[in-house]
Amino acid sequence: MPAAIRARDLGASVIVVDQNFDLGGKMLHSGGQVSFGGGDPLQLRDIAGENDREGFVTAPRRQSVEELTEDPDFLFRDHTDWSVMDAAAQAPYRYNERDLHRAYADNCSATREFLMANYVRFGRIFGTHGNGGMSRARRAVTFLMEGPTTDIKKGTITKKDAGIPKVSSSHFAPRVMEDGSFVASKGARANGAALSRCLEFSAREKGVKFILNRHMDEIIREQQFAGRVVGIRASYSPRFDPETGRRLESLWQNGNVDDRSETIYIRARKAIIIGAGGHGANPQFRSMFYPAFREPAFVSSGWALLGPRGQDASGIIAGMRIGANLAGMQQNLSYNNTFHIPGNLATRDPYTDMLPGHPTFSFRGSTGINLADASFQHLIVVNQLGKRFFNEMLITTRQGGAAFPADPRKGQPKSGLEHKQLDWRNASVANIRATYREPNSIHAAMAMNEGSKAPDFFSGPIWTIFDRAAVERDKWNIDPPFTSPTNGYFFSADTIEELAAKIHKGHEFQRVPLTYLVETVARWNSYVDKGSDPEFGRGADAPMYRIEKPPFYAATLNPVWHDSYGGLRINGRAQVIDMQGDPIPGLYAGGESSGGGNQHGLGRALVHGYIAGTNAVKEPGN
Numbered sequence: 001m002p003a004a005i006r007a008r009d010l011g012a013s014v015i016v017v018d019q020n021f022d023l024g025g026k027m028l029h030s031g032g033q034v035s036f037g038g039g040d041p042l043q044l045r046d047i048a049g050e051n052d053r054e055g056f057v058t059a060p061r062r063q064s065v066e067e068l069t070e071d072p073d074f075l076f077r078d079h080t081d082w083s084v085m086d087a088a089a090q091a092p093y094r095y096n097e098r099d100l101h102r103a104y105a106d107n108c109s110a111t112r113e114f115l116m117a118n119y120v121r122f123g124r125i126f127g128t129h130g131n132g133g134m135s136r137a138r139r140a141v142t143f144l145m146e147g148p149t150t151d152i153k154k155g156t157i158t159k160k161d162a163g164i165p166k167v168s169s170s171h172f173a174p175r176v177m178e179d180g181s182f183v184a185s186k187g188a189r190a191n192g193a194a195l196s197r198c199l200e201f202s203a204r205e206k207g208v209k210f211i212l213n214r215h216m217d218e219i220i221r222e223q224q225f226a227g228r229v230v231g232i233r234a235s236y237s238p239r240f241d242p243e244t245g246r247r248l249e250s251l252w253q254n255g256n257v258d259d260r261s262e263t264i265y266i267r268a269r270k271a272i273i274i275g276a277g278g279h280g281a282n283p284q285f286r287s288m289f290y291p292a293f294r295e296p297a298f299v300s301s302g303w304a305l306l307g308p309r310g311q312d313a314s315g316i317i318a319g320m321r322i323g324a325n326l327a328g329m330q331q332n333l334s335y336n337n338t339f340h341i342p343g344n345l346a347t348r349d350p351y352t353d354m355l356p357g358h359p360t361f362s363f364r365g366s367t368g369i370n371l372a373d374a375s376f377q378h379l380i381v382v383n384q385l386g387k388r389f390f391n392e393m394l395i396t397t398r399q400g401g402a403a404f405p406a407d408p409r410k411g412q413p414k415s416g417l418e419h420k421q422l423d424w425r426n427a428s429v430a431n432i433r434a435t436y437r438e439p440n441s442i443h444a445a446m447a448m449n450e451g452s453k454a455p456d457f458f459s460g461p462i463w464t465i466f467d468r469a470a471v472e473r474d475k476w477n478i479d480p481p482f483t484s485p486t487n488g489y490f491f492s493a494d495t496i497e498e499l500a501a502k503i504h505k506g507h508e509f510q511r512v513p514l515t516y517l518v519e520t521v522a523r524w525n526s527y528v529d530k531g532s533d534p535e536f537g538r539g540a541d542a543p544m545y546r547i548e549k550p551p552f553y554a555a556t557l558n559p560v561w562h563d564s565y566g567g568l569r570i571n572g573r574a575q576v577i578d579m580q581g582d583p584i585p586g587l588y589a590g591g592e593s594s595g596g597g598n599q600h601g602l603g604r605a606l607v608h609g610y611i612a613g614t615n616a617v618k619e620p621g622n
Helices: 002-009 025-029 041-047 072-079 098-116 193-206 314-321 329-334 373-378 429-435 441-445 468-474 496-506 517-530 603-616
Strands: 015-017 033-035 139-141 143-146 188-190 209-211 214-223 226-236 263-267 272-274 380-382 463-467 490-493 552-556 575-577 583-589
Touching (some): 002 193, 002 272, 002 603, 025 193, 033 603, 041 098, 072 098, 098 603, 143 193, 226 272, 314 583, 373 468, 380 517, 463 468, 463 496, 468 552, 490 496, 496 517, 496 552, 583 603
Parallel strands (some): 015 209, 272 583
Antiparallel strands (some): 033 139, 143 188, 214 226, 380 463, 490 552, 575 583
C-alpha cells in the first residue's frame, strides 16, 4: 500500500492486484507496531515532549531523551551490528544486507512523515520491535480514537468496528483493537487496522485502482532472463462463505475493478512492485530451508484471513522464474518468533484472536482456548502417535528478538545507553552461555516419530489431552465459538480409547492411529502419584494432575510460521537483483517478498514500499 500511494503521489497510474477479497494482508492482521528510528519525526516529537497536532497523544513520554536520540548513521550501525547474539545463539544483525539497510536508515524519517500525511496516527514511542536494534527506542503503535462514527479523516472509530466489548470482530478490524491509552490517551484503540485501513482509505481517495480476487501467477519479461518486465498474468481467485456460498467482498468498493474472467493480463507501463507476502504457508518452499516444517497441518499466522493462497511464496517464485536471486533465507532461523507454538488450543489458526463477526471467521471455525503458560500444568501434550515428547511447562516458551530494551532472555544483558555497538564481548562465549535460553520445543514438536513415513516423514499434528477436572479447575471455556464440534480440532469422549479413535477419524491430518495414547495417560497418572516425571522433568516447576475424570478432551496445539524472512534479493532502491548481481529492469519488491533483513514487524515493509514507489515512477515507459 505505501508503494502504491507513493507512486500515485508522484503522478503514476497505479493498479494494485491482490489475491484476497479485501485489502491489508498481514498489515491488517498485525498489532500495528512500527519501528523506524534514525531521528524520525516521532522520536523528535517525544524528545520535545510535544503532543500530536490533533491532540490525541497526551500520554507522557515513555522513554528518556537519551534513549530516543540518534541519527541515520547510528541506526545503520545498530542494524548491521555483527556482535549481537540472541537467546538462541543466533546473530540477528550480522547477515543484514548493507546496501538495503543503509537505504532503510536513510528513509525511515521520510517514511514516518509520509504515513502521517496519509491519515496514520502513532502513539508514544516505547521500546523497539524484535531485531529492530539494541541501542535505542523506535517502536510506536498505530491507533484510532473511539468516536460516534468511523471516520478516517477525523481519526475516529466506533466501538463496534473496534470490536469493543470483546465479543465479536468486525469487517473493519479482524482482530479486536486493543487499549492504546498508555501511548496516546483514553479511548485510543490500537492495532494494524488503524494502519491498514487508513492507508487503504488514502489510496482509494487518491485514485489508486484495485483488482481483488486475483492471484498473480506469472511476471512477464521481454525474454525469460533478459530485458524489462512488461506485465503480469493473474488468475481469478474468489473466496466464498462456506455457510452461505456468497462471494466475499471488500469493506470498501470505490476504486475496485471487478473483472471475473478466468485469466487476465496486465501490462506495466513503467514497473511492477512485488508485495505478495512471504512463504510461510507454502510447505514445499519453506521446507527448502527448514525440512521439518514440511508438515501441512501447520499454517502461517492469519491463515483464515489471508486465505488458502496467502503467504504462498508466489511473488518470490514468479521472480525466480525470470532470473531473480534470493537473499537472507537463513534469517528465518535467526528470529526466534518465526516459528513457534502459541498457547491457543482447538483451532487451526492459533496465532490470531479473530472472533465471530469478520467475514472469514467461518474458515477459522473456532477462536480457540487461549491458555497462559502456567495453564499447561493441567494437561499433557502428545504427538500423532499419542506419545509425550517435551515438558509441557516449557512447550510454549519463546524469547523475543534481540532488541531494545533487552535482558539475558533476549540474548544481551545490556541495551539502550549501556549497549556498546560492535563490541566483541557481545558475542563472547561467556555472554552466549549466560543468555542461551532456546527451549527447543518447536524442534521437538516437528521431530520424526514412529508415525513418520517416507517420502515426507511428516511429524503429524500435536494434541493436548485433558479431562473435565482440568476444565473446572482452571475455568476454561470450551463451548463454541472457543471450540467447534465440526472442524476437527477439538474432540471429547467418555474414555481415552474412544477419544483416540475420534481423533484418528475426525482430523484431516491425523494419518496414523494414536496407538500409545491409552498407555501414555496411564503412565502420566503413575507419575502424578509418585510426584515426579522421569521422562521430561515435570513436578518441580508446577503441580501435576491426574487425567481421570470424564469426559476426556483432545485439542490441537498447532505450531505456526509467523513471519518469513528471506525472499527476493533487492538493493537499496528496492530493485530486484538477478543471479549476476544486476537489477532486473522495472522490477521492485519489498516486505516479506524480499530478503536481506530480519527485522520483525511492519517497519521494513513500509520503508521498502516507500522506496519502491519513489523509484518505480522514474523508470522509462514500456
